[in-house]
Amino acid sequence: MTTRVLGKTLIDRERIRQRVRELGRDLSNSLADALRADGHDPQDDVDRVVMLPVMTGAVVFVADLIREMPLKLSMSVVSVSSYPGQATRSKGAALRGSLPDNLAGRHVVIVDDILDSGGTLELLRGAIMEQGAASVRACVLLNKLDVPKKPGILAEHIGFDIPDEFVVGYGLDYDGFYRNLPDIRILEER
Numbered sequence: 001m002t003t004r005v006l007g008k009t010l011i012d013r014e015r016i017r018q019r020v021r022e023l024g025r026d027l028s029n030s031l032a033d034a035l036r037a038d039g040h041d042p043q044d045d046v047d048r049v050v051m052l053p054v055m056t057g058a059v060v061f062v063a064d065l066i067r068e069m070p071l072k073l074s075m076s077v078v079s080v081s082s083y084p085g086q087a088t089r090s091k092g093a094a095l096r097g098s099l100p101d102n103l104a105g106r107h108v109v110i111v112d113d114i115l116d117s118g119g120t121l122e123l124l125r126g127a128i129m130e131q132g133a134a135s136v137r138a139c140v141l142l143n144k145l146d147v148p149k150k151p152g153i154l155a156e157h158i159g160f161d162i163p164d165e166f167v168v169g170y171g172l173d174y175d176g177f178y179r180n181l182p183d184i185r186i187l188e189e190r
């Protein structure tokens with residue numbers, strides 16, 4: 001039987017903090033450009049930007065990210081399961097519950113902890129575009145560089161490219177635990 005134990009820190013809290021600040025700035029600039037292209041002044045009080053964090057892994061990330069975004073936005077959550085229980089390989093993404101139904105005409109930002117196979121983003125992008133969203137962006141803190149992605153799936157905003165290791169902390173879990181670790185750490189097999 002393999003047991004899994006906390007291993008070394010891959011990305012510490014200070015690097016995360018700095019990178020999240022940059023991501024918030026880049027995302028805000030990109031959204032401001034989109035609003036201008038729609039004929040709005042980004043300073044105007046328009047309700048056009050929706051943040052859509054994927055539960056539960058994105059909770060810590062989105063909480064920090066939105067505080068680095070000085071523009072009017074709202075937030076809805078969506079729940080997707082792909083790693084049931086003690087699995088460390090994606091078993092295929094499935095929507096749990098429903099998507100918010102007010103995305104038409106809005107610029108939607110999917111926020112997720114990590115891009116692995118891309119199943120989650122593929123599923124959500126399709127469903128969001130079907131509702132007639134004005135645009136969809138994906139912002140992920142981590143991207144597993146060596147894992148093959150679903151065709152055509154990418155994230156516009158990526159915090160860090162990482163190797164194909166199972167990681168926990170800063171919202172990422174193993175079997176529901178470790179989300180509260182402030183640093184991102186490798187989960188080692190023993």
Ligand code: IMP
Nearest residue numbers: 057090115116117118119120166167172
């Ligand atoms: P994808 O749909 O295969 O891209 O997987 C994305 C989801 O799998 C993420 O939202 C995470 O919840 C989960 N996931 C993928 N890799 C890891 C990992 O290394 N640690 C914890 N969760 C992971």
Ligand code: MG
Nearest residue numbers: 054055056057
């Ligand atoms: Mg997830």
